[in-house]
Amino acid sequence: MPKFEFEDLIKLEKYYKIALINKIAGLKSANLIGTKSNSGTSNLAIFNSVVHIGATPPLMGFILRPLTVDRHTYSNIKENGHFTINQVTTAIHQKAHQTSAKYDQGVSEFEECGLKEIYIDDFPVPFVVESNIQIGLSFQEEHLIAANNTRLMIGRIEKLILPDEVIKEDGDIDLVALDTAAIGGLDTYYAAKRIGRYGYARVKEAIKKLD
Amino acid sequence: MPKFEFEDLIKLEKYYKIALINKIAGLKSANLIGTKSNSGTSNLAIFNSVVHIGATPPLMGFILRPLTVDRHTYSNIKENGHFTINQVTTAIHQKAHQTSAKYDQGVSEFEECGLKEIYIDDFPVPFVVESNIQIGLSFQEEHLIAANNTRLMIGRIEKLILPDEVIKEDGDIDLVALDTAAIGGLDTYYAAKRIGRYGYARVKEAIKKLD
Numbered sequence: 001m002p003k004f005e006f007e008d009l010i011k012l013e014k015y016y017k018i019a020l021i022n023k024i025a026g027l028k029s030a031n032l033i034g035t036k037s038n039s040g041t042s043n044l045a046i047f048n049s050v051v052h053i054g055a056t057p058p059l060m061g062f063i064l065r066p067l068t069v070d071r072h073t074y075s076n077i078k079e080n081g082h083f084t085i086n087q088v089t090t091a092i093h094q095k096a097h098q099t100s101a102k103y104d105q106g107v108s109e110f111e112e113c114g115l116k117e118i119y120i121d122d123f124p125v126p127f128v129v130e131s132n133i134q135i136g137l138s139f140q141e142e143h144l145i146a147a148n149n150t151r152l153m154i155g156r157i158e159k160l161i162l163p164d165e166v167i168k169e170d171g172d173i174d175l176v177a178l179d180t181a182a183i184g185g186l187d188t189y190y191a192a193k194r195i196g197r198y199g200y201a202r203v204k205e206a207i208k209k210l211d
Numbered sequence: 212m213p214k215f216e217f218e219d220l221i222k223l224e225k226y227y228k229i230a231l232i233n234k235i236a237g238l239k240s241a242n243l244i245g246t247k248s249n250s251g252t253s254n255l256a257i258f259n260s261v262v263h264i265g266a267t268p269p270l271m272g273f274i275l276r277p278l279t280v281d282r283h284t285y286s287n288i289k290e291n292g293h294f295t296i297n298q299v300t301t302a303i304h305q306k307a308h309q310t311s312a313k314y315d316q317g318v319s320e321f322e323e324c325g326l327k328e329i330y331i332d333d334f335p336v337p338f339v340v341e342s343n344i345q346i347g348l349s350f351q352e353e354h355l356i357a358a359n360n361t362r363l364m365i366g367r368i369e370k371l372i373l374p375d376e377v378i379k380e381d382g383d384i385d386l387v388a389l390d391t392a393a394i395g396g397l398d399t400y401y402a403a404k405r406i407g408r409y410g411y412a413r414v415k416e417a418i419k420k421l422d
Binding site: 001002003004005006009010012013015016017018019020021022023024025026027028029030031048049050051052053054055056057058059060061063085087088090093094097098099100101102103112120133135140141143145146147148150152154156157158159160161162163164167170171172173175176180181182184185187188189190191192193194195196197198199200201202203205207210 | 212213214215216217220221223224226227228229230231232233234235236237238239240241242259260261262263264265266267268269270271272274296298299301304305308309310311312313314323331344346351352354356357358359361363365367368369370371372373374375378381382383384386387391392393395396398399400401402403404405406407408409410411412413414416418421
């Protein structure tokens with residue numbers, strides 16, 4: 001078993017280090033974040049860092065890299081106050097990956113990557129038609145991480161759209177039926193094979209498989 | 212397609228809401244966070260919110276729920292300054308789920324859930340023997356999220372241990388060979404089926420499948 005100490009890690013070749021460190025967190029959520037600039041250009045970018053923040057009120061967050069280059073997702077959220085989170089399916093994972101190319105401001109990744117945008121009701125930012133879960137959020141707060149100038153961005157869910165047939169009676173969702181993809185690191189995509197769902201764990205009780 | 216507005220979401224029945232909102236982020240990383248109190252009790256808890264923060268320096272973070280009940284993971288990190296992140300495999304996913312039961316302070320989830328702890332070198336917090344990726348971190352910073360009193364906790368990677376044979380020449384890691392599990396919501400576990408790895412995306416160039 002190789003063992004890397006902090007001193008070993010920082011000395012690794014740049015791309016080797018990026019590949020290794022990005023992958024050790026495990027399987028990550030795959031989502032497209034949609035935004036819109038005040039000048040009217042929509043933007044779409046893939047993120048592997050979307051996390052659940054809370055259910056009451058409903059909040060989600062994601063990690064945004066340092067603003068050392070132009071980050072349209074960030075500037076658009078600050079201008080517009082809203083963003084959308086759209087789930088990446090295995091069917092669109094290649095188009096979703098293509099959104100990570102460095103398109104200029106004024107160019108829409110929707111068009112360039114072959115994904116359709118849709119405006120729903122009066123929500124000011126477009127959703128991705130091909131995504132099976134579409135979430136519209138209002139920007140709430142940001143936290144600048146001192147250690148490396150990344151940011152945690154947090155939004156409140158204002159609108160949630162997903163297919164009827166995947167929601168079970170108790171609010172559970174079938175992610176396999178939704179064709180949900182996962183990401184390893186920055187470059188590898190996975191489909192999910194369901195193992196099991198378990199009941200709330202209790203001290204001194206055997207774990208209970210629900211289905 | 213059902214459409215939930217914010218006002219609909221907050222009125223949902225409590226457990227329905229928790230199930231629904233927790234699952235819409237997609238497939239999430241499955242990790243066991245190990246800590247140790249000053250009084251010497253080790254603690255182990257499953258988290259589905261571990262995120263990559265950066266590679267230079269190597270940083271990882273996770274979301275910690277509000278301190279309305281005793282959170283041993285939090286108090287131990289503040290006491291001890293260190294924690295470990297240990298990857299959940301499909302082989303140990305049931306034991307990992309059991310760590311979410313509310314064990315009292317003074318009780319070690321390692322023993323109660325049938326997972327072996329190991330101390331490596333002089334790192335002050337135990338790792339999980341059964342995990343194929345073991346990461347030792349020093350606590351760096353925390354961010355209190357005003358919207359719901361959760362916290363983003365951030366650590367620097369001081370030690371990284373994983374099997375030789377899964378690291379490719381370019382630093383990439385084979386998560387399927389590692390038996391890495393993913394979590395949907397709080398209760399459903401998945402294995403990964405690899406679809407493909409892609410090159411760095413470039414404007415006006417077709418996406419390139421690496422392997």
